[in-house]
Amino acid sequence: xxxxxxxxxxxxLAQSTRLQAxxxxxxxxxxxxxxxxxxxxxxxxxxxxxxHLAILSRADLVTSERHSRSIVYRANLPAFQSIALxxxxxxxxxxxxxxxxxxxxxxxxxxPRGKKEKLRA
Amino acid sequence: xxxxxxxxxxxxLAQSTRLQAxxxxxxxxxxxxxxxxxxxxxxxxxxxxxxHLAILSRADLVTSERHSRSIVYRANLPAFQSIALxxxxxxxxxxxxxxxxxxxxxxxxxxPRGKKEKLRA
DNA sequence: ACGGTATTTCTAGAATATTCGAAATATTGG
DNA sequence: CCAATATTTCGAATATTCTAGAAATACCGT
Numbered sequence: 001x002x003x004x005x006x007x008x009x010x011x012x013l014a015q016s017t018r019l020q021a022x023x024x025x026x027x028x029x030x031x032x033x034x035x036x037x038x039x040x041x042x043x044x045x046x047x048x049x050x051x052h053l054a055i056l057s058r059a060d061l062v063t064s065e066r067h068s069r070s071i072v073y074r075a076n077l078p079a080f081q082s083i084a085l086x087x088x089x090x091x092x093x094x095x096x097x098x099x100x101x102x103x104x105x106x107x108x109x110x111x112p113r114g115k116k117e118k119l120r121a
Numbered sequence: 122x123x124x125x126x127x128x129x130x131x132x133x134l135a136q137s138t139r140l141q142a143x144x145x146x147x148x149x150x151x152x153x154x155x156x157x158x159x160x161x162x163x164x165x166x167x168x169x170x171x172x173h174l175a176i177l178s179r180a181d182l183v184t185s186e187r188h189s190r191s192i193v194y195r196a197n198l199p200a201f202q203s204i205a206l207x208x209x210x211x212x213x214x215x216x217x218x219x220x221x222x223x224x225x226x227x228x229x230x231x232x233p234r235g236k237k238e239k240l241r242a
Numbered sequence: 243a244c245g246g247t248a249t250t251t252c253t254a255g256a257a258t259a260t261t262c263g264a265a266a267t268a269t270t271g272g
Numbered sequence: 273c274c275a276a277t278a279t280t281t282c283g284a285a286t287a288t289t290c291t292a293g294a295a296a297t298a299c300c301g302t
Contacts, residue, residue, distance in 0.1 A: 160279095
């Protein structure tokens with residue numbers, strides 16, 4: 001991932017309405033959420049949200065698909081993973097020991113495979 | 122980590138000079154780099170870089186310490202880890218299966234330190 | 243085709259960000 | 273204290289972002 005893409009994505013998430021929107025879309029994976037429903041959920045005018053969704057879309061963090069009258073938005077999880085990876089590798093690239101703690105912290109949240117969901121803690 | 126802090130950090134990194142600056146500081150851990158040296162390395166006027174460093178600092182992504190005449194900046198790696206964690210957990214919170222691939226991708230980059238070395242809880 | 247619904251585009255004002263020269267501030271050595 | 277060095281603050285020009293009302297566009301059911 002090139003810097004420009006990463007910057008686009010970071011900037012897209014660096015705004016409260018958009019961060020909330022992305023979060024909400026993640027929670028509604030994989031069904032997605034119509035633009036209007038999302039606007040209602042976030043209590044934001046539809047045209048304002050539309051602008052934010054356009055920014056998230058340009059950053060490739062969300063995808064959209066028309067479903068009859070509505071346009072259903074979905075979080076683009078692979079793209080999001082790429083951003084996270086880019087950030088961490090950017091830092092790991094120089095310093096191997098930096099990411100290990102992050103991985104450790106992540107494990108309880110995301111059992112890499114197999115084990116039952118222990119995450120109810 | 123609250124949203125506001127995360128947004129501050131994301132916005133701080135969502136700018137090419139600042140992203141470069143942070144990256145460079147990570148590579149110079151743990152010695153750090155004087156503001157002037159960093160400006161020279163990035164080929165940016167000192168006062169311009171100063172403004173960017175102030176933003177990174179306000180976002181808690183870098184720390185600074187005076188060393189005689191120079192002010193030495195360092196990447197705040199724990200804070201950076203928090204951001205990465207925040208982003209990933211934000212997403213993992215709703216969807217457990219999302220982070221696993223990220224962890225997988227991260228492993229080759231950051232061997233979990235063969236030893237059980239429990240990096241400082 | 244018409245009326246109703248869903249979403250986006252247009253537009254514009256206010257707020258914020260970026261850049262950098264010039265001036266100001268802090269620190270050290272003599 | 274003075275001169276030299278390192279960094280930050282100030283000021284101003286330019287550019288971008290955020291917001292939302294109004295208008296336009298796309299779609300569906302009848």
